[in-house]
Amino acid sequence: MDDQGTAGPARQRLHRRRRRLLLLLALVTVLAVAGAVWLQGSGEDGIPIAEGGPATFAPTPTAPTPTAPTPTALPPTPEPTTPPAFDRAQLSITDPASSWVVVNKARPLSPIDWAPADLVPIGNGYQLRAEAAQAMDAMIGAAAAQGLGLSVQSAYRPYEYQVGLFSAQVSRFGEERAEIQVARPGYSEHQTGLAADVGGGGCDIESCFATTAEGQWVAAHAHEFGWLVRYPEGRQDVTGFKYEPWHVRYVGVPLATEMQRAGVPTMEEFFGLPAAPGYPG
Numbered sequence: 001m002d003d004q005g006t007a008g009p010a011r012q013r014l015h016r017r018r019r020r021l022l023l024l025l026a027l028v029t030v031l032a033v034a035g036a037v038w039l040q041g042s043g044e045d046g047i048p049i050a051e052g053g054p055a056t057f058a059p060t061p062t063a064p065t066p067t068a069p070t071p072t073a074l075p076p077t078p079e080p081t082t083p084p085a086f087d088r089a090q091l092s093i094t095d096p097a098s099s100w101v102v103v104n105k106a107r108p109l110s111p112i113d114w115a116p117a118d119l120v121p122i123g124n125g126y127q128l129r130a131e132a133a134q135a136m137d138a139m140i141g142a143a144a145a146q147g148l149g150l151s152v153q154s155a156y157r158p159y160e161y162q163v164g165l166f167s168a169q170v171s172r173f174g175e176e177r178a179e180i181q182v183a184r185p186g187y188s189e190h191q192t193g194l195a196a197d198v199g200g201g202g203c204d205i206e207s208c209f210a211t212t213a214e215g216q217w218v219a220a221h222a223h224e225f226g227w228l229v230r231y232p233e234g235r236q237d238v239t240g241f242k243y244e245p246w247h248v249r250y251v252g253v254p255l256a257t258e259m260q261r262a263g264v265p266t267m268e269e270f271f272g273l274p275a276a277p278g279y280p281g
């Protein structure tokens with residue numbers, strides 16, 4: 001009898017038991033490792049897996065990573081804008097029909113007896129060119145809204161009228177004084193239909209107008225309606241006329257406003273024209 005014959009089956013049983021034990025150990029190890037991985041909860045990219053395991057894998061909201069502010073395109077910085085230069089040549093200063101026409105003792109109207117074609121009545125028998133009439137209405141209305149009573153004392157004067165007025169002044173005061181007070185025919189702004197003499201505050205066509213509330217309002221606000229106090233104080237050497245706080249000349253709001261802004265009180269200076277203190281010759 002061979003020992004193996006009796007020992008053989010016993011050893012085989014032992015082997016089987018060991019194998020089962022090893023299998024069991026391996027199974028336990030596999031389960032332990034799987035459990036550990038599960039508990040550690042780590043996904044592919046190191047993203048923690050949500051409770052419930054891989055079956056419910058979903059990217060969980062992650063805390064927003066602080067990001068550097070994205071450089072956004074800034075709105076283009078506007079170029080420093082300089083207002084377009086006032087075009088001093090946009091209207092004629094020679095054409096008698098132009099609202100910018102400069103008339104003085106060196107610049108008579110041409111033709112000398114020129115008359116406007118668009119005169120309209122403005123009350124009290126006075127007339128102005130249509131645009132100036134509208135601007136006078138607006139100015140008188142604005143003054144009235146401030147409780148000030150402005151009135152027109154003279155407006156358009158035709159060439160023939162100026163002929164009579166001038167000769168009357170000459171015979172009364174002599175030519176030298178007449179020429180300071182009244183323009184020669186053809187040299188008067190009143191002939192353009194764009195000039196007027198205004199009064200108020202108990203002072204009409206006198207230097208005292210400058211001291212009235214009406215006169216002071218005109219000095220401060222006339223430009224807003226397109227009017228200039230055409231013969232300002234201290235400019236007789238330029239305009240040829242002493243200070244006339246009552247004589248206003250319509251040039252339109254753009255020019256009147258620009259002259260005010262620039263601080264240039266006379267048309268002669270504004271347009272770079274020679275001073276006209278007296279008649280040539």
Ligand SMILES: [Zn+2]
Pocket residue numbers: 154190195196197246247248
């Ligand atoms: Zn006048």
